[in-house]
Amino acid sequence: MPATTQDGDHEVENRSAPTSDRTMKAVRFHGKEDLRLEDIPEPKCGAGQIKIIPAWCGICGSDLHEYIGGPSICPTTPHPITGESVPLTFGHEFSGVIEELGEGVSDKFKVGDRVCVQPIIYDGTCGACQEGLINCCNQNGFMGLSGWGGGLSEHVVAPEYAVYKLPDNVGLDVAALVEPLAVAWHAVNASPFKPSDSVLILGGGPIGLSVIQALRARGCRQIIVSEVSAMRKRYAKEFGAHHVLDPTKDDIVARCRELADGQGVNLTFDAAGVQAGLDQAVLALRARGTHVNIAIWEKRCNFFPNDLVFREKTYMGVATYVKGDFQEVIDAISDGRLDMCKKMITKRIGLDEVVEGGFKALIKDKDNQVKILVRSSGEI
Structure with a gap:
């Protein structure tokens, strides 16, 4: 029986999502300067989970560090929560549209909702988590770096606690900036x-x-x-x-x-x-x-x-963010307090351009790039 993470009324299995016999495209990190666009099994949506079609995904400095000199954050032995190790699907700054709801997901979500994902993975049982400091979890990780899939793919499954609905006036491109803003x-x-x-x-x-x-x-x-x-x-x-x-x-x-x-x-x-x-x-x-x-x-x-x-x-x-920060950032974008954020986007590319147009551009043209966004799926 796999271990679970308790989060409010939800329990999240500490393992990768089961897969279907369908395949999808995903950008996978295999090691230093080794990113591959591959066909991998499409994940299934389990209890307490939400399946998302990613729309836009940002390339983070952490992703770039892994590409240049990793793996360092990405686990080379099974992660204690996800059970996964490299190769792993990249992308932890992403938005998308809900395509499926798992059993037990609350009725505040519905298929078609526009959302972004807070990617911290935490055990919910250590001392830090018990104090609400999920960013300081003794075993923490990140979707898109430690397992559970990532935003540089055509489909991803996330636990309900990680998913945040977007107001109508917050675009899916801007929503991919919520993570670095948080x-x-x-x-x-x-x-x-x-x-x-x-x-x-x-x-x-x-x-x-x-x-x-x-x-x-x-x-x-x-x-x-x-x-x-x-x-x-x-x-x-x-x-x-x-x-x-x-x-x-x-x-x-x-x-x-x-x-x-x-x-x-x-x-x-x-x-x-x-x-x-x-x-x-x-x-x-x-x-x-x-x-x-x-x-x-x-x-x-x-x-x-x-x-x-x-x-x-x-x-x-300081490390990443705690519960509440994502919602506060979404609210601040919506009400105009973070009205400049869209100007951070300096380039948009497709999933098949990630290496040359994304990672290598950030290395060779760093002075002219702030945030490169990747269109993860053509279905949205």
Whole structure:
């Protein structure tokens, strides 16, 4: 008997969905620089599950890291919850349309509903989960990285708790941005942010731009961005940054002090994960300021605790999002507080273009891309 995850009134089997004798197209990660568009069995919809035709799926920085140097997040031995290991279907930032409801799914969903998927996989039983911190689960994973299928496919099955209905005024393309926006939304929620604060953001990529939008939605007094790319600097300004600095030309620490009452900024958000940026950000903080690390680092960094100790600064890490963040982001898109998000989409491609038009474009043309969306199915 497979183990189950308890989530409210639903139990989700901790294994991959059973498959039918029909096949579908899916982009599968086999290893470093090895992505393949393959024919694989189409999943069946089980009890407590919802079967979805994916519409749009974003390519995330985590996907790119796996492609360039993985597997690191993707399991090479059976994942403790999904039971799956590479090769795995990619795609955890996706939207779609419900095509089938499993037994026991609540009547708030119906076939044809437009939805997006919150991809965290969690056991529901560990201490973190019992405290509501599903993003900190001891065995956590992600749809599209750890099993249970992903958005870069023609069909996917998800547990009911992962599925969120979309308002009529939120398009399926924009809905594929809810996941990265939720990462930023959670980072701001978890931090000690106040609207009167001055804030420095490291990096103007998808997460950095999402942090700008989350801060702007909350009425942040002063948003400063540190970014090298000319295009991303333009985006940062357009998305609501009050000041955009270039770390290759500007003294970030001196400029932050100058712009923030001679004391430095209250908060720094690291969406870049590079040594020079970390060094600058910690020194740019005022006394009792907080550095918030969102970035996933590719390698260990050097850190000198005294840079925090003598001015009582705080270093905190944040991971993805918690229950409630997805719905708050959907609501903020719908009511206009995140009205700029659609401009993050810089390219749209088909499922058969994922490697050349997607992953390689993000490597070779990084400065001109923010978010590449993949049309996962021609059926919508």
